[in-house]
Amino acid sequence: MGKKQHDAARVSEPVAEESPDCSAIKAEKKKMKKKKDKQNQDSAKRKLEEVEVQDSTEPKTKKNKKDKKSKKIAEEAVAVETNDAQNGGEDESVRDEHVVVTGKNIEDEKYAPTTTFSASGLPKEVLECCKSFEKPSPIQSRAWPFLLNGRDLIGIAATGSGKTLAFGIPAMMHVLGKRKGKASKGRNPLCLVLSPTRELAQQISDVMCDAGTSCGVESICLYGGTSKGPQISSLKSGIDIVIGTPGRIKDLIEMGVLSLKEVSFVVLDEADRMLDMGFEQIVRSILGQTCSVRQMVMFSATWPLAVHNLAQEFMDPNPVKVVIGSEDLAANHDVMQIVEVLDDRSRDKRLVALLEKYHKSQRNRVLVFVLYKLEASRVEKTLHQGGWKVVSIHGDKSQYERTKALSLFKNGSCPLMIATDVAARGLDIPDVEVVINYSFPLTTEDYVHRIGRTGRAGKKGVSHTFFTQQNKGLAGELVNVLREANQIVPDDLLKFGTHVKKKESKLYGAHFKEISANAPKSKKITFDDSDED
The missing domain is CATH 3.40.50.300 (P-loop containing nucleotide triphosphate hydrolases)
Structure with a gap:
């Protein structure tokens, strides 16, 4: 195996190979959770320190009373964050939403x-x-x-x-x-x-x-x-x-x-x-x-x-x-996101290795996303030949076949499914433990929706994504999504750059921030008569 492929194979490995099924996933998620709790606790303490400094330097005015109220809120935040960290942070699902x-x-x-x-x-x-x-x-x-x-x-x-x-x-x-x-x-x-x-x-x-x-x-x-x-x-x-x-x-x-x-x-x-x-x-x-x-x-x-x-x-x-939550593009924080940069030809072998890790018992639900209908058929056939029990849904299948495949996946009769983006949005499939992005989608929005098939209803999930040279135009947006969710950003992904391209429409051009109706009017520029000479 070449150095580049070897590096790709070990990027962001979250679990030990010898652990059965998803027991190692749980250990890694606990580790990531502990790290996140520590960050939250440190953040709350910093806010408290800022309030204390401000409180000690300003006179006792109305503003100072307001700051004392802020101090009390900050103290409560520290207590909550400390309690969550001490108890493993398992009560996250009841937190207030923005x-x-x-x-x-x-x-x-x-x-x-x-x-x-x-x-x-x-x-x-x-x-x-x-x-x-x-x-x-x-x-x-x-x-x-x-x-x-x-x-x-x-x-x-x-x-x-x-x-x-x-x-x-x-x-x-x-x-x-x-x-x-x-x-x-x-x-x-x-x-x-x-x-x-x-x-x-x-x-x-x-x-x-x-x-x-x-x-x-x-x-x-x-x-x-x-x-x-x-x-x-x-x-x-x-x-x-x-x-x-x-x-x-x-x-x-x-x-x-x-x-x-x-x-x-x-x-x-x-x-x-x-x-x-x-x-x-x-x-x-x-x-x-x-x-x-x-x-x-x-x-x-x-x-x-x-x-x-x-x-x-x-x-x-x-x-x-x-x-x-937010109008900004953000992924579910209950999903541990693993991004692996590799060569296009390495994906089949790597997919099998991940299934042997995440789906060893062939009982837990694993959802594999691909980009095209022909790709879905090819990956399904490859896995069948490798002895895996798998179904697929995509646009070339009849509605009866799609409904049957989805039913088998939902009831656990066949808990491994290959899907195009017809399954990326809205579908409520219970207890999907792992999402594997065999092909990166055409937009980062679809990536967020894909990985949202796991980590639902307060449960934790894992997404493992293959990112290739062909996807480099979306590297900047993906880096932002990973950072917003406090996930590990692999060095190989950063090599593609962190620039985010403007989204463009064939009819309207680049999409810019929406301007409200009460925004200041643009200033009219006038020129003197000399310009006409």
Whole structure:
């Protein structure tokens, strides 16, 4: 093995080879956790020291009293961080999340966060689907008061944060409020949920169908790759909520079997991904078929120009915006990220070595991401020939094959799956311990979504990523993601540089920071008459 390959093979090795399955992973995660706790504790102590210095040098004014309050807060922070460090930091999942809410009249008492299910004022039959949860998640707590009061809302939150019920429960309440005293047979839908992929649409439908059982709200999932017959029959019998992908919904509208004229509650889930996939014109066409007076909800992981323009065109001029965490690109801190720089031809051999480490018992769930459909088929075939039990999902497979593969992976019958980015966003797959990026995605946003398939619901996870010379243009963004999450940045990755390129659009050019409406106007420059001579 050459020196470069040897170095690549040992970059950021987190576990000992002789440890069975993921026991070594746990040891390494504990080590990383201890390091992070120490950093947090040191940071809190520095803040306390700064407050103490300021307190000793300034007179006892109103400002000084405020500083004493800050000192008390800092002391409490040190106590909390010290306690977390002493107890191994295992209680991280209950920490307060950074929440930013912006919009018009958001200070009204009726928009106060819903801290408990009992305080929500929602009917018992509607909340039946939440009985296994202790309290509303942060996005539910903040979104429900606005949505239940008819406000348009933009939600930005990490995957696995309870977004489906954040818009799902208000959608059911919208239906129940509109359906009073009306006949149900042959009814047109009142709510529409658009999703970029079949898998995500089906997942939303599963949640909504389960939630609607106890309160009598019926949902249907419409997507391509399967027969239209059963879908048409369900629509003719009458339905309350339509969930689906843009292509199939457009087809059924054009066939005259789906009418959206009564839809007055619309959700665009993963709006940025929908536009990335080229659905912008179809989405605009579908929205044009809905009721002119409607409530709009948009969930998006990022906020590019195209999504911003869509919101301006179809939403209220003053929508509420709820951001859980940050709008900046950031990875789940419960995922230990390992990046390995290697030669393209070394990936097959290295993948097998990692599976022997992470998937030795072939019981724990491991998800391997590739970039292209043909690559997915090739890697699946290679692993089959090597004796591994593996399934795959990608665009060249029929919907039946995709659904079956995902089911086998979810129920643990085949806990090793190869996938393209159709599985990167939104899918709630329980207990994925390891994500391996065999091919780096086309964008760093997709990288963040891929590794977000593990480390869900407060659990810890591991992502192991192959980075090659062909990916060097994304090195700067990846370095930023790793540093933000306090992860190890390999020296080989830094050799590609840390410059972050501006994102560009063929239509609009580089995307710059959004300028608010109340920003200072540009200064007009005038020239004297001599310039005309």
